[in-house]
Amino acid sequence: xxxxxxxxxxxxxxxxxxxxxxxxxxxxxxxxxxxxxxxxxxxxxxxxxxxxxxxxxxxxxxxxxxxxxxxxxxxxxxxxxxxxxxxxxxxxxxxxxxxxxxxxxxxxxxxxxxxxxxxxxxxxxxxxxxxxxxxxxxxxxxxxxxxxxxxxxxxxxxxxxxxxxxxxxxxxxxxxxxxxxxxxxxxxxxxxxxxxxxxxxxxxxxxxxxxxxxxxxxxxxxxxxxxxxxxxxxxxxxxxxxxxxxxxxxxxxxxxxxxxxxxxxxxxxxxxxxxxxxxxxxxxxxxxxxxxxxxxxxxxxxxxxxxxxxxxxxxxxxxxxxxxxxxxxxxxxxxxxxxxxxxxxxxxxx
Amino acid sequence: xxxxxxxxxxxxxxxxxxxxxxxxxxxxxxxxxxxxxxxxxxxxxxxxxxxxxxxxxxxxxxxxxxxxxxxxxxxxxxxxxxxxxxxxxxxxxxxxxxxxxxxxxxxxxxxxxxxxxxxxxxxxxxxxxxxxxxxxxxxxxxxxxxxxxxxxxxxxxxxxxxxxxxxxxxxxxxxxxxxxxxxxxxxxxxxxxxxxxxxxxxxxxxxxxxxxxxxxxxxxxxxxxxxxxxxxxxxxxxxxxxxxxxxxxx
Numbered sequence: 219x220x221x222x223x224x225x226x227x228x229x230x231x232x233x234x235x236x237x238x239x240x241x242x243x244x245x246x247x248x249x250x251x252x253x254x255x256x257x258x259x260x261x262x263x264x265x266x267x268x269x270x271x272x273x274x275x276x277x278x279x280x281x282x283x284x285x286x287x288x289x290x291x292x293x294x295x296x297x298x299x300x301x302x303x304x305x306x307x308x309x310x311x312x313x314x315x316x317x318x319x320x321x322x323x324x325x326x327x328x329x330x331x332x333x334x335x336x337x338x339x340x341x342x343x344x345x346x347x348x349x350x351x352x353x354x355x356x357x358x359x360x361x362x363x364x365x366x367x368x369x370x371x372x373x374x375x376x377x378x379x380x381x382x383x384x385x386x387x388x389x390x391x392x393x394x395x396x397x398x399x400x401x402x403x404x405x406x407x408x409x410x411x412x413x414x415x416x417x418x419x420x421x422x423x424x425x426x427x428x429x430x431x432x433x434x435x436x437x438x439x440x441x442x443x444x445x446x447x448x449x450x451x452x453x454x455x456x457x458x459x460x461x462x463x464x465x466x467x468x469x470x471x472x473x474x475x476x477x478x479x480x481x482x483x484x485x486x487x488x489x490x491x492x493x494x495x496x497x498x499x500x501x502x503x504x505x506x507x508x509x510x511x512x513x514x515x516x517x518x519x520x521x522x523x524x525x526x527x528x529x530x531x532x533x534x535x536x537x538x539x540x541x542x543x544x545x546x547x548x549x550x551x552x553x554x555x556x557x558x559x560x561x562x563x564x565x566x567x568x
Numbered sequence: 569x570x571x572x573x574x575x576x577x578x579x580x581x582x583x584x585x586x587x588x589x590x591x592x593x594x595x596x597x598x599x600x601x602x603x604x605x606x607x608x609x610x611x612x613x614x615x616x617x618x619x620x621x622x623x624x625x626x627x628x629x630x631x632x633x634x635x636x637x638x639x640x641x642x643x644x645x646x647x648x649x650x651x652x653x654x655x656x657x658x659x660x661x662x663x664x665x666x667x668x669x670x671x672x673x674x675x676x677x678x679x680x681x682x683x684x685x686x687x688x689x690x691x692x693x694x695x696x697x698x699x700x701x702x703x704x705x706x707x708x709x710x711x712x713x714x715x716x717x718x719x720x721x722x723x724x725x726x727x728x729x730x731x732x733x734x735x736x737x738x739x740x741x742x743x744x745x746x747x748x749x750x751x752x753x754x755x756x757x758x759x760x761x762x763x764x765x766x767x768x769x770x771x772x773x774x775x776x777x778x779x780x781x782x783x784x785x786x787x788x789x790x791x792x793x794x795x796x797x798x799x800x801x802x803x804x805x806x807x808x809x810x811x812x813x814x815x816x817x818x
């Protein structure tokens with residue numbers, strides 16, 4: 219079923235606003251830093267939070283519309299939610315938890331039990347049917363939460379950071395279960411995460427939220443090709459810098475200009491990969507036109523590589539080998555020369 | 569030293585009542601027809617008072633814990649008031665409200681020919697008035713500390729508000745409800761002032777254990793002590809029942 223939602227919710231002194239469209243063939247992932255308003259959007263879709271303005275349509279059903287004063291309660295929406303901390307009912311067995319949805323929708327005890335067993339079987343959880351939630355591991359609990367949400371037969375399935383509270387091993391286990399669930403289910407699904415890797419790996423369509431707003435949306439390829447903010451840049455591993463183009467030169471913050479391979483005028487976004495920048499102890503010889511002197515802000519080692527943050531352009535990230543780093547004596551405050559080929563710079567209108 | 573004096577002061581009267589108790593005649597005393605009637609009436613009234621407290625007290629607690637409306641603090645104050653109000657004053661207040669010429673009482677009498685003062689129903693009413701706050705406060709505290717997320721989760725699974733309450737909220741607050749009900753029951757069965765003011769002291773109808781003990785003191789001190797022992801036992805029983813909530817605080 220197709221979801222079309224225009225959500226606007228006041229939260230203290232700020233407003234969370236998002237436009238979300240999803241259907242079963244396109245898995246939507248909402249990604250953004252903590253506090254961006256992602257969970258509020260999900261709560262508005264689920265109906266546990268009222269819209270201040272907007273409209274939510276699921277298939278041919280109107281779930282909420284502030285213009286005509288429609289607000290279906292969460293129990294009338296047929297929207298399933300998997301919460302970050304699972305929220306399995308602690309006083310019920312796993313089986314009763316999973317049977318809760320069908321029971322609430324009027325199935326007999328027997329029928330609901332059978333439905334729950336099917337769902338547990340599918341996620342390889344049948345051996346835990348009589349266990350209490352507190353006896354489960356984090357990964358098991360999250361898989362039960364998933365089974366519980368699906369057993370109710372939702373038209374729309376919302377997953378709110380379902381891997382957030384898990385260690386690495388159980389994260390893999392739950393991710394596999396979510397994949398299985400989404401591939402087999404006809405429900406439209408929306409996944410919320412703050413993990414960019416997860417977002418790009420699991421989404422057909424990415425909605426990036428920052429500070430209560432959608433800052434960008436598109437397919438993972440579009441997002442990778444044209445990140446529009448530093449957050450999205452980090453997300454896809456690119457430096458993202460806003461500047462102003464004039465001919466083949468772009469003025470960027472830090473009193474620097476970059477030369478482009480192709481001319482571009484007006485406000486632009488330039489991107490370049492951390493690998494594309496070379497660092498030198500002295501001014502490099504050669505034909506390269508993008509050469510500038512700057513200080514090192516910060517150095518971080520990981521694996522055999524070193525990530526260097528520059529003063530100019532402010533906060534730009536550069537990646538060099540460990541050998542190069544020690545040869546240059548890289549440390550916070552060190553003056554270095556940076557060079558960047560024009561052909562390595564991506565540029566598109568802001 | 570003063571602490572010892574304090575402890576002794578609290579312990580001595582209870583100890584002496586146990587010491588002076590007519591243990592050998594206890595069975596005979598408590599089995600007398602008059603006392604059996606009193607015990608049965610006390611049990612009947614206090615259980616009804618507890619049930620009524622739960623019936624209207626749980627929704628009231630829910631409103632206090634979950635509602636957001638003007639005058640909520642005022643309402644909570646009103647709920648707590650009977651705890652600190654002198655019971656005799658509570659009885660007087662009940663007369664002005666539910667007495668034959670009281671605001672509600674007159675209407676009840678004229679419309680339904682129902683009169684509450686000096687009846688068993690009146691005793692139950694008086695006991696409910698003083699006992700309900702204990703239950704409301706216990707349940708409200710539990711509702712506040714339960715995770716709202718469980719109720720939201722239940723709703724997204726298709727449960728209407730009654731199902732959510734019955735299958736998710738109620739089990740979560742059950743321990744608090746039980747201890748609140750126990751406290752309310754103990755308060756109800758020991759109630760004296762409001763009962764005697766509003767419902768009087770009619771054997772078999774409104775004379776509960778505390779009233780019987782008070783009036784037996786003149787004629788038959790041994791019976792009074794026997795009755796007192798019943799209430800001491802009730803108090804100890806409640807204390808043991810609530811030990812996990814109260815005594816383990818250290």
